[in-house]
Amino acid sequence: MSPRRGVAPLRRAEIVRATIRCLARDGYSGLTMKKVARETGLSQGILHYYFADKRAILVAALESVTADLDRRVAAAQARGPRDARARLRALVEACLRLAVEERAFWIVFVEFWGEMMHDRRLREINAALYDRMRRMIGAVVAQGVRAGRFRRTDVLRAAAVILGLVDGVSLQLTFDPAAFGVAEASRFCGEAVTRYLAKEIA
Amino acid sequence: MSPRRGVAPLRRAEIVRATIRCLARDGYSGLTMKKVARETGLSQGILHYYFADKRAILVAALESVTADLDRRVAAAQARGPRDARARLRALVEACLRLAVEERAFWIVFVEFWGEMMHDRRLREINAALYDRMRRMIGAVVAQGVRAGRFRRTDVLRAAAVILGLVDGVSLQLTFDPAAFGVAEASRFCGEAVTRYLAKEIA
DNA sequence: CTTTTTTGATTGGACGACCAATTATCTTCG
DNA sequence: CGAAGATAATTGGTCGTCCAATCAAAAAAG
Numbered sequence: 001m002s003p004r005r006g007v008a009p010l011r012r013a014e015i016v017r018a019t020i021r022c023l024a025r026d027g028y029s030g031l032t033m034k035k036v037a038r039e040t041g042l043s044q045g046i047l048h049y050y051f052a053d054k055r056a057i058l059v060a061a062l063e064s065v066t067a068d069l070d071r072r073v074a075a076a077q078a079r080g081p082r083d084a085r086a087r088l089r090a091l092v093e094a095c096l097r098l099a100v101e102e103r104a105f106w107i108v109f110v111e112f113w114g115e116m117m118h119d120r121r122l123r124e125i126n127a128a129l130y131d132r133m134r135r136m137i138g139a140v141v142a143q144g145v146r147a148g149r150f151r152r153t154d155v156l157r158a159a160a161v162i163l164g165l166v167d168g169v170s171l172q173l174t175f176d177p178a179a180f181g182v183a184e185a186s187r188f189c190g191e192a193v194t195r196y197l198a199k200e201i202a
Numbered sequence: 203m204s205p206r207r208g209v210a211p212l213r214r215a216e217i218v219r220a221t222i223r224c225l226a227r228d229g230y231s232g233l234t235m236k237k238v239a240r241e242t243g244l245s246q247g248i249l250h251y252y253f254a255d256k257r258a259i260l261v262a263a264l265e266s267v268t269a270d271l272d273r274r275v276a277a278a279q280a281r282g283p284r285d286a287r288a289r290l291r292a293l294v295e296a297c298l299r300l301a302v303e304e305r306a307f308w309i310v311f312v313e314f315w316g317e318m319m320h321d322r323r324l325r326e327i328n329a330a331l332y333d334r335m336r337r338m339i340g341a342v343v344a345q346g347v348r349a350g351r352f353r354r355t356d357v358l359r360a361a362a363v364i365l366g367l368v369d370g371v372s373l374q375l376t377f378d379p380a381a382f383g384v385a386e387a388s389r390f391c392g393e394a395v396t397r398y399l400a401k402e403i404a
Numbered sequence: 405c406t407t408t409t410t411t412g413a414t415t416g417g418a419c420g421a422c423c424a425a426t427t428a429t430c431t432t433c434g
Numbered sequence: 435c436g437a438a439g440a441t442a443a444t445t446g447g448t449c450g451t452c453c454a455a456t457c458a459a460a461a462a463a464g
Contacts, residue, residue: 003428003443011443027320029231033420043445048421107319114313116377118229127378157390160374160382165394167373168366175318176329180362188359192367192398207408207463235454245411250455 012050012060014040019061024104028111031058055119062112062122065105066129072098074136084144088193091137092166093186099170100182106174134159141197150197162193214252214262216242221263226306230313233260257321264314264324267307268331274300276338286346290395293339294368295388301372302384308376336361343399352399364395 018039022031037044051057076094099106116122137159144150220241239246253259278296301308318324339361346352
């Protein structure tokens with residue numbers, strides 16, 4: 001590679017993307033600077049030219065993955081029907097599909113969970129994502145409540161429950177891809193969400 | 203430490219327990235044989251006398267953690283009321299409490315999730331746990347269905363949904379311990395489960 | 405004296421970080 | 435315009451550290 005000017009932001013992004021690919025392939029404990037360098041096609045030294053240390057690259061990688069995740073979810077939620085119930089079902093399905101069809105991203109995300117337990121910065125990045133997610137889901141729930149289609153409830157707590165449901169089932173989908181189909185899982189989850197928010201119940 | 207005869211199984215268990223303590227303290231990527239040895243109070247060499255390599259210790263650690271987890275859950279589910287609805291609620295609360303009050307165990311468990319993505323053996327151990335969990339929850343659901351208190355449904359799929367809900371919400375409880383109280387979370391989750399399985403809905 | 409258990413020093417390798425040298429590009433000024 | 439210097443980008447190798455694994459030898463128990 002010949003040095004060209006003004007490529008700094010591109011290189012940074014390139015390194016982050018390579019890191020994510022490495023994480024998806026070899027896992028967190030298998031990640032080395034050497035492998036990341038190989039993946040970019042550049043030299044090892046370049047990594048420390050653009051990032052202070054390995055941890056800084058990982059922080060940037062988590063930022064990238066979280067941004068990508070809620071961008072995708074927001075996109076999936078934006079299009080489609082305007083009815084709150086249908087929107088929620090679409091959102092749940094989009095999340096579950098993501099975990100199966102964009103496996104690499106989801107895997108990397110799960111890998112970061114373990115590290116978050118011991119790294120404040122990573123935890124903060126994730127907390128911000130979950131805040132956005134809960135607000136996004138909460139807005140749809142609130143819409144349904146206003147329209148008189150959902151029962152009254154604490155919309156943010158309800159969103160947390162829905163988000164948790166999606167995460168937990170995604171995890172099972174990932175661990176055991178054969179046992180559950182995405183279609184089936186999203187049908188069951190959609191049903192659970194609908195019933196959770198339904199106005200009347202026996 | 204003085205060498206006594208017939209301590210092999212005790213030593214193994216000791217090493218596994220030390221490993222779990224290290225994982226809870228320093229995380230997966232911070233785990234070294236040296237630290238584990240220090241934690242046991244024994245020498246480094248002893249680790250390779252009882253285990254083939256580092257990975258074997260980690261496998262044993264996951265086996266220990268999973269066994270412990272479903273032992274605890276089974277215990278919590280065994281005692282208490284006989285009514286299916288109340289039993290499910292108790293089970294949900296027990297799981298959520300575990301994530302908060304026995305943080306160390308839960309953290310170690312989450313750390314393994316990331317590694318499972320790249321290690322078949324770890325994945326199998328986890329799959330076995332989730333099978334047991336789903337069957338355990340499924341049995342309670344089936345009881346409720348037989349008693350005419352729950353609607354008819356695929357009990358194992360329903361169990362997967364409930365298990366996912368608990369996992370996902372536990373995760374949020376772990377990431378953000380201040381925002382959600384266990385009591386509140388288990389109230390919302392219990393409500394979600396009850397409504398999910400309720401016979402009639404508007 | 406044999407077997408089981410334990411030690412702790414050693415080994416070879418891999419890792420993250422660092423840096424001096426090099427190349428390419430841009431800027432300045434004659 | 436074009437040489438010369440400044441700056442940005444990139445290389446490839448080196449450094450000290452740390453790691454998992456090995457092993458010969460010692461220590462305890464039968």
